[in-house]
Amino acid sequence: MVLTLRRSARRSLALQIDHRGPRVSVPYGLAQSEVERFVRSHTRWLLDKLDERSERPLPEPMSLRDGAEFPLLGEGVRLRIGPASPRQVRWRLGTDGREELWLPASAVLDRTLVKALRARALAWFGGRVEEFCFRLNQEVPAVRLTSANTRWGSCSRSSGIRLHWRLIHLPPALSDYVVAHEVAHLEEMNHSPRFWAVVESLYPDWRAARQALRKAAETLPLIGGEPDPTPQED
Structure with a gap:
């Protein structure tokens, strides 16, 4: 070893x-x-x-080819590789009504894909943090993304909430548990019974989501040289 x-x-x-x-x-x-x-x-x-x-197979890197699919908020999205021009990344609906992400063929595909996913993740999770903070009557903290492969998220009174960008692959019902978990730390910076009571007030079915999240982590796509996506709770 x-x-x-x-x-x-x-x-x-x-x-x-x-x-x-x-x-x-x-x-x-x-x-x-x-x-x-x-x-x-x-x-x-x-x-x-x-x-x-x-005892379990190692994840294979995602094949970055035209027509490949990847999960976004639990739904399949089609990757499209366009001509060298225009150079911008585009999200749009395909002719069959499914969402597509268009990347220019001249781009470094893995980096450009990750950048596009991170942008979607930041916008989505910023809104979810705001929603859960509203329920607790808490001031909305700064929301940032992390790519650390040890934790799904973290919360600090000084730096705000950080959420793993790969959560954007998962259905909202699962990623919302992580958001609720971190927002609950704004009231209880620990894992005491009081903390879990706050989590339950935000996300009553947190126990089931916690178990499902551990299994879902093994199904996330591996993009380029990114670490194996198997973070844990904070």
């Missing part, structure tokens, strides 16, 4: 596993002995996760 070491400006240590294999992310300047101690303390978790992954 090869464990990749990644150093960054982060404050904490994290073990992650995706289609590229296991890796440990650590802060700049952390002693190698501390990294090794952290990995040894999580050996059982790491081996269990590797065993789980060996």
